[in-house]
Amino acid sequence: MERCVELTLVVAASTSIILVGLIFLFLFREAAPFVQHPGLSSLMGDRWIPVSFQKEQFGIYPLVAGSILVTAIATVVAVPFGVIGAVYLSEVARPAETETLKPFIELLAGIPSVVIGFFGLVVLAPLVKAAFGLETGLNAFTGGLLLGLMAIPTIMSVSEDALRSVPASYKQASLALGGNQIQTIWRITVPAALPGIVAAVMLGMGRVIGETMAVMMVTGNAAQTTFKPFESVRTMTATIAAEMGEVPFGSDHYRALFWVGIILLVATLLLNIVAQRVLKRYSVRQ
């Protein structure tokens, strides 16, 4: 009996590990035949033309560049808001304020991404167009803004935890030496919590790079290799979402999409691993 319960618990606890393993296995199984034909080198190109009467091309550079550009813009947008917000919540705000603000931040994290995407298409894109005098608001910048919005809750809550775990003795020492509150926050608390904040930013980036629906609706999805923020880009996630439903089963295109998926999974996995490492190694011990 006891063994039975123990077994159930082990299975339940290891489900996520098994699932990740199986997902990897499944991805590689579907992607593997691409290595023989047409060969991995055909992924190294700057033209993603999967539907063509001429020659199908599966160069992933434009997709990788698109994901990097949108993620970079989102990070630049989200980090100041997320980190400053976290400092305010943990160090400055009165308990009553924290209790009002936190539910709203959590609410922002809970809005379905397709709703945010629709907001982006109808509201944000015209605003970006008007603000910068562009021909259209469907570009990487709008996508980055939207994703930044979505990453703020992640960055803010993880940073806040990091800031709160800075030992009170550090702050007391600073205040006792005559430092005022602002000096204590920026010279003592934030530097002490920096590893946690860095990890928060990386987790936020992980969220951004894997986001699909919102980015698909506002970036215009033109597969061009560019790092200009006001150009249209096509991200890896949008490519998989838009094309996987229609792709002929077992075709080169199908397998190429699985390679895009593998690259995406490895990228998010690396970001998460690095973030966990940073958190673990440099976290402040009380």
Next chain:
Amino acid sequence: MTRSTSLMLLSCALVALPLTGRPSYASTGSRTSLTIKGSDTMVHLVSTWAEAFMRTNPDVEISVTGGGSGTGIAALINGTTDICAASRNIKDSERARAQQNGRSAFETVVARDGIAIVVHPSNNVSTLSHDQLKKIYTAVYTRWNQVGGPNRPVLALSRESSSGTYVFFQEHILEQQDYAQSVRLMPATSAIIQSVSTDRGAIGYVGIGYAHDAGQRVKVLRIKATESGPAVAPSEATVRSGEYSIARPLFFYTNGAPTGAAKRFVDFCLSAEGQRIVRETGYVPVQ
């Protein structure tokens, strides 16, 4: 059972799950169920047909899903749908894959669809030829003044590459050339209408039903098949008569000639009643 074997069994079950195909054409009691899968363009039309058909044929239960022409054809190849609705012809490669699976794709034209070219209402261009459209979508022309319009950049919009309309436009207007990399691929027709109605340099293609529904928000262009030919506005009359050149048939594909409930349904779609529904949903009857 030891710990490791139970883990193994669990993983086997999970791996096997996606491999088991769903048997199609299942009879549940006295009711026959019929699945129709395919073109997003046709979902509205097909589900209207299905509703009308089920009212008079209560012994048949029809489920209609979209996903795109490619999805529908893939489902027909895998045997997970009885009828595939497609807004493009089946490709040779798909036909070959069907044959490998021991299936054949039988084609029936059930309706026609016209593709309207739409621009921002402020654009003074009102006519384009096939050649001009091709040059716009392959980025040979990048400014509107190259086709007699204002001096501003062209913002070419297309459906996603998974759309049957994308392939149709590529084949018939781009003459099988690739779209330029700068062409923006929009996830839905509504997103194209949204962008064309707000961005002054935008041009896009949508089904004529959608273009008429959009009303004053977009401007529908007249199209010339050749440089010297007449400029024709898209309408039911011009699509049916063949005068309007960017039009396409809409298909049903079945595994071999339709039989049983599938045949009754296809016959219904082609009947006077079925073709009346075609007109009501914004498409053009075959006759």
